[in-house]
Amino acid sequence: MAENQQKLIHTFGALAELGSEVSQKQNFQEMMRTSLHLLLGSLAIMRGGIARYSRYGHELNMLVMRGLGDDFPLSLSLCYEDERQFLVNDLYPIEVAQAKVLPFFQIYDQSFEKKRIELLVPLVIRDEIVGVILLGEKANGEAYSGYDKEIICAMARHIGVGIAQRNMMAELERRSDENRKLYDDLRMTYKDTVKAFAAAIDYKDKYTEGHSVRVGKYSEIIAQELGLEESEVEGVAVAGYLHDVGKLTVERNIINAPYRINAKESAELNKHPAVGYEILLPIHHPYTDVPLAAKYHHERLDGRGYPDGLYDKEIPYIAKIVNLADSFDAMTTDRPYKRRRPANEVIEDLQRNAGKQFAPELVTAFCRGMLKEVTGESKDKRFRRLLGREYMEAEGIVPILKNALNGMNATSSLTFVSPD
Amino acid sequence: MEINNNVSVQTSGETAVVYANDYLNKLTGEKIERECRRQLEAGCKTLVVNFAETEIVNSIGVSILLGVIDAASNAGAKIVFSDVNNDTIELFEMLGLTKHVTVS
Ligand SMILES: [Fe+2]
Numbered sequence: 447m448a449e450n451q452q453k454l455i456h457t458f459g460a461l462a463e464l465g466s467e468v469s470q471k472q473n474f475q476e477m478m479r480t481s482l483h484l485l486l487g488s489l490a491i492m493r494g495g496i497a498r499y500s501r502y503g504h505e506l507n508m509l510v511m512r513g514l515g516d517d518f519p520l521s522l523s524l525c526y527e528d529e530r531q532f533l534v535n536d537l538y539p540i541e542v543a544q545a546k547v548l549p550f551f552q553i554y555d556q557s558f559e560k561k562r563i564e565l566l567v568p569l570v571i572r573d574e575i576v577g578v579i580l581l582g583e584k585a586n587g588e589a590y591s592g593y594d595k596e597i598i599c600a601m602a603r604h605i606g607v608g609i610a611q612r613n614m615m616a617e618l619e620r621r622s623d624e625n626r627k628l629y630d631d632l633r634m635t636y637k638d639t640v641k642a643f644a645a646a647i648d649y650k651d652k653y654t655e656g657h658s659v660r661v662g663k664y665s666e667i668i669a670q671e672l673g674l675e676e677s678e679v680e681g682v683a684v685a686g687y688l689h690d691v692g693k694l695t696v697e698r699n700i701i702n703a704p705y706r707i708n709a710k711e712s713a714e715l716n717k718h719p720a721v722g723y724e725i726l727l728p729i730h731h732p733y734t735d736v737p738l739a740a741k742y743h744h745e746r747l748d749g750r751g752y753p754d755g756l757y758d759k760e761i762p763y764i765a766k767i768v769n770l771a772d773s774f775d776a777m778t779t780d781r782p783y784k785r786r787r788p789a790n791e792v793i794e795d796l797q798r799n800a801g802k803q804f805a806p807e808l809v810t811a812f813c814r815g816m817l818k819e820v821t822g823e824s825k826d827k828r829f830r831r832l833l834g835r836e837y838m839e840a841e842g843i844v845p846i847l848k849n850a851l852n853g854m855n856a857t858s859s860l861t862f863v864s865p866d
Numbered sequence: 867m868e869i870n871n872n873v874s875v876q877t878s879g880e881t882a883v884v885y886a887n888d889y890l891n892k893l894t895g896e897k898i899e900r901e902c903r904r905q906l907e908a909g910c911k912t913l914v915v916n917f918a919e920t921e922i923v924n925s926i927g928v929s930i931l932l933g934v935i936d937a938a939s940n941a942g943a944k945i946v947f948s949d950v951n952n953d954t955i956e957l958f959e960m961l962g963l964t965k966h967v968t969v970s
Contacts, residue, residue: 452953452956452957452960456924456925456957456961457925458923459925460924463924465925476893478925479896480893482929482930483893483925483926483930484925484926485925486925486928486929486932487924487925487927487928487929487930488925488928488934489961490928490934490961490962491932492932492935493936500898512929512932515932584962585932585935585961585965586961586965587962588962712887714931
């Protein structure tokens with residue numbers, strides 16, 4: 447075989463392999479190691495290394511080295527804009543003799559001389575320096591020819607692209623990480639705001655202290671029992687926290703009336719869902735339907751609720767959840783004119799009203815969650831914390847819950863149908 | 867014959883024979899270089915790399931062999947490439963590797 451032809455096959459084989467190496471998504475360090483082997487082996491260069499340029503530290507950090515020994519500097523500082531420009535301007539391998547003008551080169555001159563570094567190859571991608579390749583002497587002892595430099599240039603371009611790709615990936619990862627953190631911060635801020643609102647609502651209503659917070663928590667339990675996704679569960683909880691936000695505009699003496707309010711007062715109070723909707727609508731919530739939950743949390747499946755008297759399927763799902771949570775809390779806490787009712791009675795009430803006021807599948811989910819806690823199947827203490835241990839340990843609560851669940855399964859297909 | 871990390875080695879006195887096989891042309895060929903360095907550190911004065919089972923040597927293989935040559939020269943050891951086929955001898959000559967090793 448003619449020597450030139452064999453040389454061509456050898457070097458172009460390396461070039462082709464380098465191209466495919468860089469285009470494969472794989473371990474970056476291995477890619478760089480393979481690349482350096484291919485470059486050194488294609489022209490039989492005794493030693494060399496690939497350094498990556500860090501824009502933050504203005505330094506060249508060695509990624510891989512061969513034959514440079516343990517005392518070769520792992521990081522070379524490029525402190526001056528001039529020398530960075532010098533490297534960017536020159537796409538061609540730079541002879542070490544030329545590079546002596548560079549300040550950084552003078553610092554590392556001794557190391558370079560000791561390891562007989564002959565060429566510096568700037569890796570420039572789109573006018574930006576991404577790294578440098580250092581090359582020592584050739585095995586045959588000859589100087590680098592123009593042909594050698596062309597080969598080196600072509601290979602260096604591939605390696606530069608590999609580093610640039612890696613940099614881009616790292617940058618993308620960093621940004622998405624930052625975005626995620628930013629999003630988390632925003633969500634935290636939002637949640638805090640929601641809780642502050644809930645506290646403000648509850649503060650106004652001295653007889654139902656903590657009502658909004660509890661409704662938020664019961665709503666959350668129902669959503670969890672329904673197996674909704676985490677973000678949906680959060681949305682439902684928020685809807686629970688904010689459902690009565692419209693009460694902020696209702697006069698305090700109506701809310702706190704220690705008697706059954708009259709028709710006029712009742713009309714005033716019944717505005718709170720619509721007012722809540724108006725308050726929540728302009729806010730950009732990370733979850734959908736929060737304003738609708740406030741608007742329709744007093745609607746009933748049988749159309750006898752307010753403000754719009756909607757029937758079953760017309761009522762947004764989230765409003766049905768909040769309605770159940772809201773009613774449950776109303777029955778299980780003392781009111782100005784009414785003591786809280788015993789657990790057994792409340793459960794029976796839920797069962798009786800499934801399909802009338804409440805969506806049966808929601809009552810099922812709620813009772814199931816409660817049963818799991820009462821029987822110890824779930825280690826959660828959500829109900830116990832909200833209602834007190836004694837209340838939850840009422841006699842006969844387990845059979846009543848089981849009965850309610852069985853009864854519900856039998857009647858769940860009989861959901862209310864709108865008369866029109 | 868001994869096998870260290872999949873690399874076959876034969877030692878007698880201050881001579882070690884390392885078999886290149888067909889690992890040489892991939893990143894895994896670095897283990898041949900590691901084995902050679904290990905032999906040199908252990909006091910080997912004549913390092914023989916055997917190419918009997920090696921059909922071709924690509925750029926990665928050349929780079930690894932340059933590493934072996936460098937290590938041997940640092941250790942003051944003699945290096946021999948044995949059982950090299952004709953195409954590969956031509957390649958080694960063209961690239962100047964034969965300046966550093968004895969090919970037998
Ligand atoms: Fe309400």
